Amino acid sequence: MSATLPTPGPSASAVVPALEVRDLVVRYGRAPGRLRRRASAPAVDGVDLVLAPGRTVGLVGESGSGKSTIAKAVLGLQAVSDGTVTFRGQDLTSASARERRAVAADLRVVFQDPYSSLNPTRTIGDTLAEPLRLQGLGAAQARERAVEVLEQVGLPGEVVDRYPGQFSGGQRQRVAIARALVCRPEVVVLDEPVSALDLSTQAQVLNLLADLRDEHGYSFLFVAHDLGVVRFLSDDVVVLYRGRVMESGPAEEVTQRPRHPYTQALVAASPVPRPGEQAERRLARERLGVGSASTASADPAGCPFASRCPLATDTCSTERPALRLLGEAQVSCHHAS
Ligand SMILES: Nc1ncnc2c1ncn2[C@@H]1O[C@H](COP(=O)(O)OP(=O)(O)OP(=O)(O)O)[C@@H](O)[C@H]1O
Ligand code: SF4
Numbered sequence: 001m002s003a004t005l006p007t008p009g010p011s012a013s014a015v016v017p018a019l020e021v022r023d024l025v026v027r028y029g030r031a032p033g034r035l036r037r038r039a040s041a042p043a044v045d046g047v048d049l050v051l052a053p054g055r056t057v058g059l060v061g062e063s064g065s066g067k068s069t070i071a072k073a074v075l076g077l078q079a080v081s082d083g084t085v086t087f088r089g090q091d092l093t094s095a096s097a098r099e100r101r102a103v104a105a106d107l108r109v110v111f112q113d114p115y116s117s118l119n120p121t122r123t124i125g126d127t128l129a130e131p132l133r134l135q136g137l138g139a140a141q142a143r144e145r146a147v148e149v150l151e152q153v154g155l156p157g158e159v160v161d162r163y164p165g166q167f168s169g170g171q172r173q174r175v176a177i178a179r180a181l182v183c184r185p186e187v188v189v190l191d192e193p194v195s196a197l198d199l200s201t202q203a204q205v206l207n208l209l210a211d212l213r214d215e216h217g218y219s220f221l222f223v224a225h226d227l228g229v230v231r232f233l234s235d236d237v238v239v240l241y242r243g244r245v246m247e248s249g250p251a252e253e254v255t256q257r258p259r260h261p262y263t264q265a266l267v268a269a270s271p272v273p274r275p276g277e278q279a280e281r282r283l284a285r286e287r288l289g290v291g292s293a294s295t296a297s298a299d300p301a302g303c304p305f306a307s308r309c310p311l312a313t314d315t316c317s318t319e320r321p322a323l324r325l326l327g328e329a330q331v332s333c334h335h336a337s
């Protein structure tokens with residue numbers, strides 16, 4: 001089933017998307033204890049998204065909603081069960097290792113925890129130089145580019161000789177961003193890049209990402225569980241629940257006028273710095289009456305959100321809501337208006 005197409009900007013509509021995901025389905029295999037012939041529910045179930053050059057699509061949803069699974073499928077780190085992943089018009093769905101290597105410099109990733117993704121025994125300079133050397137750059141040129149990109153992410157060039165353990169968490173995340181950008185990629189997948197950082201460092205890193213994107217034209221697939229964080233950076237937003245798209249469209253529309261009860265709950269859950277507003281949001285969330293993800297159960301025939309939804313009717317348990325256009329957003333809900 002086709003799920004959603006975030007709307008790229010008008011100028012982007014005529015160009016080949018940097019990244020396109022169509023009807024993506026990912027299954028992780030059989031759940032333990034299930035009958036042998038019955039496959040487990042897909043972690044991602046019929047997701048579409050389109051990322052135009054120079055734009056940012058935000059992927060948001062609670063823990064376990066399938067965000068990282070989509071990211072891994074895009075990066076070739078997880079097999080696709082159905083659907084397609086296309087990069088600059090090239091179908092990568094079942095790309096060979098050689099084909100993946102050919103696009104690796106142009107399709108990069110930043111993970112949540114930079115410490116586990118940076119080799120602690122290698123200097124930052126060696127880590128940054130590695131993909132450049134693979135591209136055929138000499139040692140001196142690779143080091144020069146490493147220094148340049150470190151300065152672009154707001155670190156002094158001399159840190160090139162340091163090891164990952166010699167940085168703070170925020171600095172390490174800047175190093176991880178530098179590593180993603182060192183080959184001047186076209187698309188960067190950012191999987192919760194600021195979730196492990198304190199609030200003020202989060203803001204600095206988000207500002208840095210926005211500046212780098214605006215200056216160099218990168219396209220970002222930006223994954224987060226906080227709608228406020230996603231909104232800051234994204235042109236379009238895709239809201240996921242249990243691997244399915246609940247709502248998608250321009251970031252302002254989805255975050256300012258959320259129509260799906262699940263998106264409304266995410267907006268109410270998004271932290272804000274002002275205590276008064278935070279208290280209002282908590283009240284709004286309580287009034288919405290949605291449970292937590294742990295209390296959810298879903299009949300596969302109906303809406304996945306039905307067991308938590310204050311607006312649910314009998315139809316919601318038996319009929320899967322298709323995405324439909326409401327305002328400028330696509331919404332998967334029988335009763336949203
Ligand atoms: N390697 C795996 N094997 C089996 N199931 C997995 C695997 N990785 C993820 N899952 C399951 O797939 C679903 C989606 O997981 P995923 O990691 O994509 O969620 P997420 O939205 O990124 O969550 P989080 O915000 O916690 O990072 C979850 O139900 C998870 O338990
Ligand atoms: S379809 Fe029904 S259960 Fe699902 S979000 Fe809409 S009102 Fe709630």
Ligand SMILES: [Mg+2]
Pocket residue numbers: 067068069
């Ligand atoms: Mg994740």
